[in-house]
């Protein structure tokens with residue numbers, strides 16, 4: 001049975017490593033803690049005992065950084081925020097050495113990295129859990145929060161239809177395909193110019209998802225396919241680390257802009273979601 005104990009001590013690098021039950025458990029727990037907090041309850045004794053979260057962010061962050069810090073503080077943890085320049089990583093110390101050293105002091109590491117492989121390397125050498133706070137491949141914390149929002153707004157977690165419009169092969173599109181399409185059984189429509197179709201990712205996902213209930217993912221370049229969805233989701237066209245392609249991307253993605261006309265096509269039942277920065 002899924003409970004806090006069965007999740008304790010595990011890395012959180014990709015939602016592929018979590019079962020549907022575990023994801024639902026995490027969402028229920030978040031919903032419960034959120035509602036208790038807004039009713040005035042304080043629970044900063046949950047992680048009492050001087051536990052420390054180290055955040056290492058290679059890229060800028062507003063929402064993930066602040067919400068992680070606030071959440072850890074509300075649970076009773078101490079938080080240290082740093083970037084590679086402030087650590088010896090910036091002077092060439094390896095990820096492996098950094099992980100081996102800091103895990104003697106801290107209880108968890110949350111990292112935002114340019115390359116997903118850096119997280120895998122960190123997790124290989126750190127005994128404490130490593131949390132993905134965004135990589136080029138996935139952004140699991142964001143989509144977990146998005147699933148909670150959809151549950152609250154739509155009143156259900158099942159049978160959601162979501163259209164992601166824009167860069168179909170970025171971290172957000174990937175994580176939405178995992179949580180929605182492969183794990184929660186949603187219909188996830190990726191609507192994107194062909195050059196940015198997540199074909200390889202979707203293929204690998206479908207293979208893995210066979211074991212977890214099957215992926216329900218539709219890939220299209222036709223914006224008319226937003227019709228009838230519960231949610232239209234978009235993201236920046238130029239993700240962090242892709243600045244060199246900015247000019248080309250702005251041209252290619254222009255027809256995939258989410259605006260009032262596109263939302264009209266989707267229908268009055270559709271909510272608009274994004275992870276920003278705009």
Ligand code: NVA
Pocket residue numbers: 134170171172235236238239240275276277
């Ligand atoms: N795809 C975006 C997400 C930002 C939250 C990026 O990686 O820059």
